[in-house]
Amino acid sequence: MIEVNELTKRYGRTVAVDGLTFTVEPGCVTGFLGPNGAGKSTTLRMIIGLNEPTSGSVTVQGHRFRDHPRGLRHVGALLDASDVHGGRSAVAHLGVLARTNAIPLRRVDEVLAEVGLAGAARRRIGGYSLGMKQRLGIAAALLGDPPVLLFDEPLNGLDPEGVRWVRGLFRRLAAEGRTVFVSSHLMSEMEHTADHLVVVGRGRLIADEPLASFAARGRGSSVTVRTPDADALAGVLTAAGAQVRPDGEERLVVTGLDADAIGELAHRHGHRLRELATSAASLETAFMELTADSVEYLAGESR
């Protein structure tokens, strides 16, 4: 678990992080979402003690990171995938990390195999593609088998297969009961990655809630429901306050209730569901609307 309490970081007159308070729970993937310059990287750096807060505090599993002697066995982090010694091989790079963190050397081969870099393990990192560097950064985060993992923009540079792999990995790490905290400035990246969202803008907390309820906040957000019981379910949903529009046979487009609530109502009234999907556009819309006032640089506008 990560507990962030009234965390603030100033750089001169810039307030990079402004009184943030939130908790990242184990057992699910939490997305850390915000436009460029929102303070995500600064927050992640404070979580692992690389930056000192101006005020406030952050603990990981109840301890400040720097008070914890186990380093990489306590928290694994991918912050900047390009921040590696290009002249070294992946094996040498991870070997140094293992030795300085009292991690058995056999973990090096294990994590390289896990991220799909076993075949390139002895090549110079300088010749790696951005996607390979991301995989190496993920390997380093996994090296100490830590209960808490942080990833700053981990999908950058990955091809679609890589993105799918990373999503599966995050799911598995969360299912193992670990705390998984993943930053991104793109809602579309979080949509199929996170269960819960912490959204920030200009250093401040904008939302801290499950993905589904965040999506439902967007104006015009909708949930598509496919069911053989369309008429009956439409009646139930309308009675619960939703607006329901039939969209062809067996399909309803619902606004005013989120996917969780619709699933619950369908279950309670014994209606079968074949599809329940929050429209991607609505997630994007919710994000844009909620962060509109906190975007640092807007095209064609000086702020």
Ligand SMILES: Nc1ncnc2c1ncn2[C@@H]1O[C@H](COP(=O)(O)OP(=O)(O)OP(=O)(O)O)[C@@H](O)[C@H]1O
């Ligand atoms: N070392 C520093 N010195 C001065 N200002 C800084 C420093 N690091 C960050 N900032 C400023 O703090 C703010 C937050 O930056 P940060 O990198 O944490 O945002 P971010 O949400 O990670 O953005 P991005 O998505 O672009 O990576 C920005 O205005 C940035 O310019």
